[in-house]
Structures are given as C-alpha cells and as structure tokens.
Amino acid sequence: MATTSPETTRIVPGAARAARPQSRTAVRRTAILEAATDVFGARGYKSGSLVEIAEKVGMTHAGILHHYGSKAQLLLAVLAHRDEADLERLAEHRLPVGADYLDHLVHTAEHSADRVGVIRTYAVLSAESVTGDHPARQFFRDRFAGLRERVAVDLGLAVGADPHDDRVAAAAAAIVAVTDGLQVQWLLDPDNVNMPTAVRLVIDAIVENLRQAVSEPR
Amino acid sequence: MATTSPETTRIVPGAARAARPQSRTAVRRTAILEAATDVFGARGYKSGSLVEIAEKVGMTHAGILHHYGSKAQLLLAVLAHRDEADLERLAEHRLPVGADYLDHLVHTAEHSADRVGVIRTYAVLSAESVTGDHPARQFFRDRFAGLRERVAVDLGLAVGADPHDDRVAAAAAAIVAVTDGLQVQWLLDPDNVNMPTAVRLVIDAIVENLRQAVSEPR
C-alpha cells in the first residue's frame, strides 16, 4: 500500500522529541521496531517470530516482551512508528497538494527499489489483516479510508470537482488500489512490472476522464 | 486477485472426468480441497491448520496428509483445483474477447458479494506469497503474468493496438492491479468501497486514453 501518511495520522506532540537526545532504552526500542519491520515484512505477522526479531537486535525474546508486552502490541507499534517517520520526512518538504500530490505518487513509485522492505511489509500485512481477527485490521481499515479521502481531495483540486462526488470517490479508491496492486505484482516479478509507467498512465487517464465527466451535466 | 482463468492455465485431459461418476475417494478429495480453500482464505496459508481443515470434512489431520502428502502440496492442489473449476465454468459460455472481456471484469466485480470466500483466499494468498520461500510464489508469479498477457491482448483488440506496446502492457498491469487492490480495500471495508464503479471508471478511462495515444505518432 502507498506509504505516504494519510491525514488520519495524528500529529504527536513528540515532534520535539526527535531533537532531544534519546535515552538508551528509547534507542533500544527503536532498534526493536526496525528489526520487527524487517521480520514482519519478510515473513508476515503470524509466522514472523519474536525470537527472530530478538536475534536481530541481540537479545532474547523475553526482552522484547518486556518492552512491548505482547506480539500484537509490537505490531501496532511498528505500524505507528512507520507513520511517524513518514510524517516527519514529509514535513521537511512542502506538502504537495492537488495535481502535485498525484505527481508525488508517481515519483514515489519510481523510487520503490530503494524501499523494498517497507513496501513488502505493508503489502503483506495489509492483505493479511483481512483475515479473521487480525490485530492490525482496524489500523488498515482506517488507513485506507484516510488515503482514499486524501486522494479524493487532491483529485478534486486537480480536476475542479467535489471530492465527495461519486465518481471522484471511486477514482480515488481506484488510484489507491492500483498502487497497492502493482506493488504485489512487482514484488513477485520485478523485471516484468513497470510501476511508475503504469501509475502515471492510470492517473493521467483518470484525471482526463474526470475533467470531462464533471464538466458535463449528469 | 481476479479469478478468471488466465491463458496459462493448461487444459487438462480430465475434461471428460467431470462426466463420469467419481470414485468415493475423488469425492472425498474434492471435499478436502473445498474445506482447505475456506480455511486458507479465512486464516491464510501459514496460520491455517490441517486440523481445522480435517474437522470440516469430518476426519483427522492424518487422513488429509494421507491424501496430499504435505500441507504445501495441499495448497498447490487447492490453487490448481480453483483454476480447473474456473476453466470449466468459463467453457460453458462463449469466451469473451476484446472489449467484451473487459466488460466481463466489471460484471465479475458486481458479483463479488457472492464470492467473498474465494476472493479473500486469493487476496490473502497472493500477498502472502511474496514472503521468503512461500510454496505458492511461483504459482502466483505465473498467474499474474498470464493475467497481464490476457488483458493486454483484449485491450489491444479493444483499442486497435499491439498488445506488446509499452503503454498497452502498462495499462494491462494496471487493470489487473486495480481489481486486486480494490478487493483488499473492499474486504476491509465493504460499505465504503464500490468495486464495480471503480473498475468501470478505470477501464473506461484507460481505453479512451489508449485509443488516443496509439492513434498519435510517438
């Protein structure tokens, strides 16, 4: 799934936290989160194990449980941490809006190769979360809703339409879907899937189509 | 992922097999495959268990292993069985081609509610298969390649272009991606995702965009 922070992400008061020197345990916890991101991405949540994560940071799995209480809580911490990191990175630049944000999606696809780990993590976990009683189900439901809303707003700006128009909403869902779906295909077969080209094509086609549609009477 | 059979699906000699009365063990095996489809769909492959599958068909997990040897082989049998079933169903009607096939994709999305089980199975398993050494990785790689090829051919027919044109290939990947991506969003939040509308919109936009693009000189 697209990894740009949706607007549902709450801005935590800890923005200043990045500035002050972190305690040793805070550093340790961050290391755990990064190791967990790798393991959950490579193996999924259910079959990724605390032992493997522990080995990566050089401790036993009991230590991890000391910090995070349970495996499910660790997963949620991983997802929240990723959101914060994205948010900070995005805050360093001017936030793109409207057509610029859509371009930003293409730009993101162009640099996928540098971020296989994160991409796989989100692809695997979001699909896994549709099963039974997955601990991240609510997280991904909210996240997708936020992404759709964000894209709908920018699409509205780009084509001059109400973001809550049915067609704009459907187009937003489709744009989010196409990036996620392409990521799975690309992870399975990187040599035969050209993500940026496909994303660009879809966005261009949709924007043009919407421009016409909303300018005509229903 | 879209569940229509790609052309890579081999036509098995057993077409006649459906006609002749099946042995009791063949019936039993089919029951196992259906139970396994449910369980793998509801829980994923790794965390779905042979015991749960066995309970559904009223035997012990040892019985299942007698028939299929291992859990991984059972998974592959499930996927192959699904392909055969789709193929037989499709063979009963005239095979849609060109623009009709694209319409067929929309039509399929309209009936998703009747097929949540299968849809979830494919969504979960295809994403899970990008991890480490998943037994279905090759299967899904081939399947996606087949789907892309199939869609590219029909797109080519619909807009009058070479299926191997870069833009047509990218568009085909995008169309496959949008259906898969929407399925995940829909499984997580069925009330807020309108699949048929979004699929229709993307296909229309892409077809129109391609018609223009290929009629102009590069």
Added chain:
DNA sequence: GTCTATATCGTGATAGAC
C-alpha cells in the same frame, strides 16, 4: 482409507534471578 498415538519442534507468554 482412516484411525490413534507419538515424535519433534516452535510458538507466545510468565516468573523470578541478577
């Protein structure tokens, strides 16, 4: 062909020493 019984392993989690 299906069962029971068992082997073997890995899991998440808890308790308590240091």
Added chain:
DNA sequence: GTCTATCACGATATAGAC
C-alpha cells in the same frame, strides 16, 4: 533491563493398528 528457565499449547509429520 535483560537474562534463564519453564509452561502450556498447537503445529506438521510419521508409524503402525485396523
């Protein structure tokens, strides 16, 4: 804060009776 030790559980797979 991290360790060792242990628990309780569930997994796949195998062996052999019937």
